[in-house]
Amino acid sequence: MRKHDFYEHRKYPVLIIISAAIVLIIVKLFSIQILDKSYKLSAENNVVRKIVKYPERGWVYDRNNTLLVSNQRAHDIMVTPYLLDSNIDTLFLCNILQLSQQEFNNKIKQAKKYSHYKPSIFLKAVSKENFADIQDKLHLFKGFYTQPRYVREYNTKSGANIFGYIGQISKSLLEKYPKYTQEDLIGITGVEKTYEKQLAGEKGIERKVVDVFGKYQSKLEDGKYDTLPKKGQDVVLTIDITLQEYAEKIMQNKRGSIVAIEPSTGEILCLVSSPNYDPSLFLGNQRSKNFTNLYLDPAKPLWDRSTSALYPPGSIFKLINALIGLQEQVINPATLFICNNGWNYKSILHIGCHKHDSPLNLRQSIAQSCNAYYCSTFQRIIASKENSTAGLDNWQQHVKSFGLNKLIHTDLHDKKMGFIPNSEYYNKKYGIRRWGASTCISLGIGQDAILMTPIQMANLASIVANKGYYRTPHIVKTINQSIDDLNQDFFTKKYCSIDSIYFESVIYGMETAVEGKHGTAKKAKLTGMKICGKTGTAQNPHGDDHSIFIAFSPRENPKIAIAVYVENGGWGSDVAAPMGSLCIEKYRTRKISRIRLENEMINKNIQY
Amino acid sequence: MVTTQRKSFDWFTIMIYLILVCWGWMSIYSSSYTIDSPLFSLNTIAGRQLAFMTCSFLIAGSILFIDAKLINRLSYLIYFFTMIALVLVLFIGKEVGGAKAWFNFGKFGLQPAEFAKIGTVLVIAKFLNDNNLYLNKTRTLIITASFVVFPVLLILMQPDAGSALVYTSLIIMFYREGLPLRYIISIIIVGILAILTLIIGVSSSIIVLIILTSILAYLLKKQEKKFMIVLIFFIICASVISGINYTYEKILQPHQKERIDLIIGKEKNELGSGYNLKQSLIAIGSGGFIGKGYLKGTQTKGNFVPEQETDFIFCTIGEEFGFIGSTLVITLLLSLIIRIILLSEKQTSRFSRIIGYSLAAILFAHIFINIGMTTGLVPVIGIPLPFFSYGGSSLLAFSTLLFIFIKFDACRMERF
Structure with a gap:
């Protein structure tokens, strides 16, 4: 007989425990296969x-x-x-x-x-x-x-x-x-x-x-x-590479900038900052070494002077003062001012000038760059309002309309505003009503606190060439053969506050500066092509004067406006003017007739 | 009373077996699949597995046609031979992965530890049945346990801790055959204390033990001899804690410690031994609900899961068939176990019931540990998934044991 099985009931716990354990596995599977989505991603990371x-x-x-x-x-x-x-x-x-x-x-x-x-x-x-x-x-x-x-x-x-x-x-x-x-x-x-x-x-x-x-x-x-x-x-x-390469060559061994603009469009033809560097230096495995070298170079080749160097404009600024004087009707083309080797204020203040005939009219004052003429003009501009503050601020409003003291909304990545002082600036410096036109008389000749970038100077040339307006200087002409991606603001005219009728006499002065017997820019004269220019020589407390030249050509329907700025280059007439003229010739005719002048300029080596 | 009444074979079990074995082969084929792999070649593991399957079917078939009495009578002899094999393998076995677990026959190898299960199960069944003994007697328990301890020690000497661990599942059969509950409770307490010791350290465990002892003392306050019981409880538990700690610190190999650390969450090592588990989880987890489709598992195709044809074969199922496929496989395996237990309960003879329970217990241990390991429930312990993992020995041994049970079930009215 079979012995009675006392333990038959034990099958239940066994079945329950085994089933429970298996269900536990299924629950775990549910959690990793369905609840947790991260494994899908890990799997993809594994294999893809x-x-x-x-x-x-x-x-x-x-x-x-x-x-x-x-x-x-x-x-x-x-x-x-x-x-x-x-x-x-x-x-x-x-x-x-x-x-x-x-x-x-x-x-x-x-x-x-x-x-x-x-x-x-x-x-x-x-x-x-x-x-x-x-x-x-x-x-x-x-x-x-x-x-x-x-x-x-x-x-x-x-x-x-x-x-x-x-x-x-x-x-x-x-x-x-x-x-x-x-x-x-x-x-x-x-x-x-x-x-x-x-x-x-x-x-x-x-x-x-x-x-x-x-x-x-x-x-x-x-x-x-x-x-x-x-x-x-x-x-x-918008760059003309022939001009760009030529201008860089002519600027070699000098510090400064050459900027050329097509006046009618605002297209930048060349944008030179010197010293420059070969763009290929940034390729390959020498890149970081080259970069360090350029970065540490005291001449700062990585710094784009053409758009962000702030320079005193010097005598080229006289053009603006002449235009404001005309607009404010404190002078006219026939106005004469006496120059006694400069301009004097109650025998306290003397602004020097070089030797020239006196008195001069407006045209000759531009051609011969008379300091006294513009001190006097500036004094009249300031005096035309009820007080110096109003006079100066009125003057500053005019100046600002030339695209100065503000950022141009261009497509150049680096840019500076420059600086044009107003009454606030002098109030801070000297105290309210403790200054007058004579205090800031140097503004008349583009010194004092005025700062401009080379591209602003080229734009000034462009404004004069256009007789009163500019289009924002920009560097890109088309993208994928279309202008849709460009800032449409580039194509609108921006007028300055000077009526176009006043430009003619100033341009006449610039023409005379190049063509005239006593013109300061005589060295820029180019036979067969009319260039209108203005030299500048900016005093520089740190060393030799800066040599400056702005110009445009031809006189009617100008094709190129240019600004040349050579740091410590000396007289504008000696260095910047011929260089600007050569660049204009290169751009307009694609060849150079004045080989000797060209060599002289290329070989000019300024020690810093 | 001897009856000659015959019952046909349990086709339900045989059907599940066949489905599982075929699915297993499909998984092995998939896990080793490359575009140009031939379908039948002894050079591919899928081809070899096919040979093992043929072998297993032949043996299973022959078992069904020999006299059940013969197996019953040969039990001691079979046990003897499998033990001899376990001893021999220590001397002439081929060392694979640091363990001498294999007899080498050219292209094929045999793992005696798998077959030792058959011998052990048969001998216990024979011993308890012939002498009509239950395990509520300490003497019976000691003899029966020694039948198990002997092969376990031999297997540990290989060393193959995973295969040895599987033998502990026979406690389920022991329980059914009368093992007093207190033994099981003791084992559970020891287990909990062991895990506690590993996680929170010796000193904290002792504090927990003191609290437990106080609770016990309170519960037993009306009992006589309560002091003795509480004292013995405390001493045993304390020695377990220090023993576990000693084993962990001094005896275990670094890689074994690491595995334990990983599973109790003490350590996260994604490059070392945790790599298998991580890749396994990625493969299974990325299967999602319905899987990536047969032969389309990216993880298995890219060989990201180590040992994916053997111990980690479940990854292929999880990845390619998803939650649905995995659950189906697990359900099939569970049905097989439950079917075996229910059939066991219908046996007239204790001999076949013990075989059934042992078979169910061993299957359960393999399935739980293997799938638990691939899904991160239990530590990575290298044992095969029955019917799925590549390998002749495992398949042959499980097939043999299963069909011995089916054979005995078919003549369940016979007394042995």
């Missing part, structure tokens, strides 16, 4: 490698469609830290990559800090020459691979300050531009910066599936989500 296809940056042309900036292929060396062999021949690898052991270790450490599993840039933009050797041998080292990308290629050694440069995006910019990633390049200065959006293009992304060893398996879903890189838009500059 996003390969960024870098776009070609837009090309840059000059106004005559000469290619200035294009691209060349370079390669980034990428590293995936967890794939690295622990016993690689680092010495050999360092040799190939031209790195020191120390640099190598630092770079590996950096890459590991970024991510063990994600590839990061080990060496940036290796040039073609070095790459051939690296490509042959790199496959020997697990964890390294190369990724093509573009770097700039310059067809000119000039215009570095215009193009600007590109560089790896900074942390602060990354926050501002969420579309960029850490490895991306972005325009940092110049046109590269202001037109970054148009030049950049769009990255393409290829997604490929890899195995645990990073070995390529297949395209992700047959490339359904892959995108092709889109080339950036081409940009045509």
Whole structure:
């Protein structure tokens, strides 16, 4: 007989416990497969490698469609830290990559800090020459691979300050531009910066599936989500590269700036800041070294003088005072002022002047740049209102309408306002009502606190050439053969507060300055082409006077307005005037007839 | 009373078995799949698994046609031979991954630890049935336990802690055959104290123990000999705590400690031993609700999960068939276990009931530990998932034991 089974009831706990344990597993599965979505992402990170296809940056042309900036292929060396062999021949690898052991270790450490599993840039933009050797041998080292990308290629050694440069995006910019990633390049200065959006293009992304060893398996879903890189838009500059290169050449071994503008359009024809540097210095593996050198250079080649150097304008400012005098009707073209080797105020104050006939009329005062004439004119301008404060502020309003003391809304990345003083400035300096026209009499001859940038001076020439208006100076002519992406404000006329009828006599004076017997800009005279100009010599407490010249040509329907500023160049008539004239000749005729003058100017070497 | 009444084989169990084995082969095929892999070749693991399956089916079939009495009579002999094999493997076995667990026959290997389960189960069944003993007697318990302890020690000497651990699941069968509840409760308390010690350290555990002891003393305040009981409780528990601590600090290998640390959450090591678990979770977790589709698992195709054909085969199921597929597999496995237990309860003979319970217990241990490990419920312990993991020994051993049970169930009216 079967013994009675006392323990039959024990099947229930057994069944319950086993079922409960299995249900526990199902619950866990539910949580990881359905509730927790993070594993899907991790799985994708495991197998999907996003390969960024870098776009070609837009090309840059000059106004005559000469290619200035294009691209060349370079390669980034990428590293995936967890794939690295622990016993690689680092010495050999360092040799190939031209790195020191120390640099190598630092770079590996950096890459590991970024991510063990994600590839990061080990060496940036290796040039073609070095790459051939690296490509042959790199496959020997697990964890390294190369990724093509573009770097700039310059067809000119000039215009570095215009193009600007590109560089790896900074942390602060990354926050501002969420579309960029850490490895991306972005325009940092110049046109590269202001037109970054148009030049950049769009990255393409290829997604490929890899195995645990990073070995390529297949395209992700047959490339359904892959995108092709889109080339950036081409940009045509207003620059005339022939003029730009010529002006840079003529400025060599001098510090200063040459800016030329087409008066009718505001298009900048050349924008020279000297000393300049070869834009190609910022390419390749010498980049950071070159950058440091330029950065530390006391001549500050990285500083774009043409747009951001603040200079006293000197005598070229007399044009503005003459125009204001005419507009305020305190002088007329026939007004004469006596010059006793300068201008005197109650034998307390004397503003000197060079030797010339006296008295002079307006035309001759411009041609011979008489200081006394403009001190007197300025005094009358101030006196035309009930008090000095009102007079000066009225004067400042006129001056500001020439685009001074304010930022021009241009597409140049670096710009300065300049400075034109008003009553507030002198109230602060001397106290309320404790100053008068005589206190600030130097404003009449473009000294005192007046500061202008070279581009503002060129714009002044442009305003006179246009007889009363300017279009905002700008550097880009078209983008992708259209002007839609440009600031439409560039195309509107901005009038100054002087009626156009008053310009004729001033222009006559500028003409006489070049053509006349006693003209200060005689050295700028060019047979066969009428140039209207005004020299300037700005006193400089730190050394020799600055040499200044503004001009436009021809007299009717001017094609070019120019400003030349040579730091410590001495008399405007000696240096800046001939240089400006040569640039005008180069631009208008494409050749130079005055070889001797040209050589003299090119070889002029100013010691700083 | 001897009856010759015959019942047909339990086709429900056989059907589940066949489904599981085929699904297992599909998973192995998928986990080792490449575009150009041939379907049948002994050079691929899927091809070899097919050979193991054929072998298993042949053995299963022959078991169904031999006399059940013969197996019953051969129990001691089978136990003896499997133990001999366990001893031999320590001397002439092939060392794989630091453990001498394999007999090597050319392309194939045999793992005696898998077959030792059959011998152990048979011998216990035979011993308890023939002598009509229950485990409520300490003497019976000691003899029965020694049948288990012997192979466990041999397996630990290989060393293969995972396979040895599986034998502890026989406690379920012991319980059914009369093991007093206090033993089980003691084991549970020891287990809890062990985990507590590992997580919060010795000193904190002792404080917890003192609190527990006080509660016990309060509950037992009306009992006689309460002082003795409370004292013994305290001493035993305290020695367990210090023992566990000693084992952890002094005996365990660093990698074993690491695994324990990982599971109790003391440590997060994503590159070392936690890597398997992390990749396993990614593979299963990314399967989502319906999975990525057969042969379309990106993680398994990319070999991200280590040991994905053997111990981590469940990742393939989780990734490619998703929550639905995983649940279906687990449900099938659970149905098999429940079916075996329910059938066991219908046995006239204790011999077949013990075999059934043992089989259910071992299956349960394998399934719970294996899937628990791939889903992060239990520490990473290397044991195969029955019918799914690649490997001949496991499949053969489980098939044999299952079909022995099916055979005995078919003649359940017979007394042995």
